[in-house]
Amino acid sequence: MTNFRLVIQYDGKRYSGWQKQGNTGNTIQGKIEQILSRMTGYAVEIHGAGRTDAGVHARAQIANAKIATEQTAEEVMDYLNAYLPADIAITACEPAPERFHARLNAKGKHYCYRLCDGSVPDVFRRNYICAWERALDIADMQKAAACLVGTHDFRAFSSVNRRFKKSTVRTITALDVIRDGQEIWFDIQGTGFLYNMVRIIVGTLVEVGEGKRRPEGIPEILDSFDRQQAGITMPPHGLMLEEVFY
Amino acid sequence: MTNFRLVIQYDGKRYSGWQKQGNTGNTIQGKIEQILSRMTGYAVEIHGAGRTDAGVHARAQIANAKIATEQTAEEVMDYLNAYLPADIAITACEPAPERFHARLNAKGKHYCYRLCDGSVPDVFRRNYICAWERALDIADMQKAAACLVGTHDFRAFSSVNRRFKKSTVRTITALDVIRDGQEIWFDIQGTGFLYNMVRIIVGTLVEVGEGKRRPEGIPEILDSFDRQQAGITMPPHGLMLEEVFY
Numbered sequence: 001m002t003n004f005r006l007v008i009q010y011d012g013k014r015y016s017g018w019q020k021q022g023n024t025g026n027t028i029q030g031k032i033e034q035i036l037s038r039m040t041g042y043a044v045e046i047h048g049a050g051r052t053d054a055g056v057h058a059r060a061q062i063a064n065a066k067i068a069t070e071q072t073a074e075e076v077m078d079y080l081n082a083y084l085p086a087d088i089a090i091t092a093c094e095p096a097p098e099r100f101h102a103r104l105n106a107k108g109k110h111y112c113y114r115l116c117d118g119s120v121p122d123v124f125r126r127n128y129i130c131a132w133e134r135a136l137d138i139a140d141m142q143k144a145a146a147c148l149v150g151t152h153d154f155r156a157f158s159s160v161n162r163r164f165k166k167s168t169v170r171t172i173t174a175l176d177v178i179r180d181g182q183e184i185w186f187d188i189q190g191t192g193f194l195y196n197m198v199r200i201i202v203g204t205l206v207e208v209g210e211g212k213r214r215p216e217g218i219p220e221i222l223d224s225f226d227r228q229q230a231g232i233t234m235p236p237h238g239l240m241l242e243e244v245f246y
Numbered sequence: 247m248t249n250f251r252l253v254i255q256y257d258g259k260r261y262s263g264w265q266k267q268g269n270t271g272n273t274i275q276g277k278i279e280q281i282l283s284r285m286t287g288y289a290v291e292i293h294g295a296g297r298t299d300a301g302v303h304a305r306a307q308i309a310n311a312k313i314a315t316e317q318t319a320e321e322v323m324d325y326l327n328a329y330l331p332a333d334i335a336i337t338a339c340e341p342a343p344e345r346f347h348a349r350l351n352a353k354g355k356h357y358c359y360r361l362c363d364g365s366v367p368d369v370f371r372r373n374y375i376c377a378w379e380r381a382l383d384i385a386d387m388q389k390a391a392a393c394l395v396g397t398h399d400f401r402a403f404s405s406v407n408r409r410f411k412k413s414t415v416r417t418i419t420a421l422d423v424i425r426d427g428q429e430i431w432f433d434i435q436g437t438g439f440l441y442n443m444v445r446i447i448v449g450t451l452v453e454v455g456e457g458k459r460r461p462e463g464i465p466e467i468l469d470s471f472d473r474q475q476a477g478i479t480m481p482p483h484g485l486m487l488e489e490v491f492y
Binding site: 009010011057059081086087088089090091120121122123124126127128 | 255256257303305327332333334335336337366367368369370372373374
């Protein structure tokens with residue numbers, strides 16, 4: 001058995017997200033497992049670092065898969081790339097220590113949400129940038145973002161349901177709001193993220209940028225533990241899993 | 247009548263090219279004229295600087311349209327962008343001198359052909375980059391490219407038919423072959439280009455890069471006036487009309 005560590009890039013547009021959903025759903029995990037299972041002749045399971053939602057992209061998702069094969073890492077990668085659709089690519093594959101687990105060993109993740117405010121989005125990037133009709137105030141969004149950095153209970157900024165028993169405390173180590181020409185990048189790093197957390201954080205910051213909320217209101221939202229107090233969930237296509245830290 | 251000068255950006259993938267083809271074909275020109283005609287209530291004609299082929303993209307195609315309207319250039323642009331599909335955008339619109347004609351006044355054009363050799367293409371740019379399985383020799387392609395710069399009869403490097411009576415002499419002012427990470431850019435500027443000329447030039451350079459042809463063989467191809475002597479026509483999706491000069 002070799003434990004292969006894969007780096008996976010995908011355009012999430014056509015998929016119901018990373019995670020396999022029984023026999024239904026067109027998922028990234030499902031696509032890759034299907035090809036590895038055909039290659040080996042038995043059911044291979046892969047473990048991804050982050051369960052990206054439907055429509056969310058990844059520049060470097062990490063996964064591992066234990067495979068009994070004589071094939072080298074390069075051969076496994078070439079086999080996968082030969083059969084994967086053009087919107088999923090394996091960009092690296094290497095043998096990892098037997099105990100390496102892509103999700104359990106992950107120490108943090110880096111996501112970036114991109115939007116284009118008050119101007120026509122670049123047509124060549126339209127599938128990766130959310131178009132926002134009104135211009136946004138960067139300084140106010142930066143002030144609000146600063147209130148979210150650190151260790152907090154992010155229940156209000158997530159779509160986990162009320163009966164979710166696990167801890168909703170997470171640490172955001174960095175949250176930068178950067179203007180890059182016509183685009184605004186929300187660059188966020190943390191130890192882990194709850195369901196829809198990045199998209200709800202960005203939705204809340206966008207409402208601040210529009211002047212609908214004050215940056216000073218953020219701590220109150222955190223303290224409410226109430227999803228209704230936070231902003232909208234932004235559309236998925238602006239979100240990219242950039243990197244996983246180990 | 248106001249003569250509006252439009253800057254148009256498009257992803258050519260879904261279209262049969264720039265130029266209207268009677269009542270058939272899904273073209274960029276057709277899409278824009280349809281919306282302008284609806285706006286004004288009569289048939290508006292637009293003139294594009296370059297007739298990009300089916301599947302070819304443009305970052306800044308230039309066109310002009312004479313319209314009898316009270317609307318400002320900004321209103322015309324907003325109207326177009328409101329009705330155009332997401333893969334076509336008007337990035338600028340301004341009133342131009344009455345005699346301005348986007349095609350007849352164009353002094354030159356800048357195209358760029360992008361490919362990715364010997365590696366998996368970036369999935370987020372896959373619609374704009376041609377994947378090429380084998381690694382290419384840049385130095386040899388640069389030598390070959392240098393033979394094409396200048397004023398030549400480019401009949402051998404075009405798909406014009408034998409009975410084409412007009413001059414096939416064109417001037418290439420610059421043709422650079424640049425490696426940019428995993429991508430190779432064929433950056434070409436000239437006074438004008440024949441049908442398929444850029445894609446055939448790049449196809450011929452790629453065959454040089456693969457070692458199938460010698461750079462020294464280029465002048466002989468020019469002198470043959472024979473399409474069969476040049477290389478393949480590269481696929482359209484790697485080609486972008488970058489800029490039009492006036």
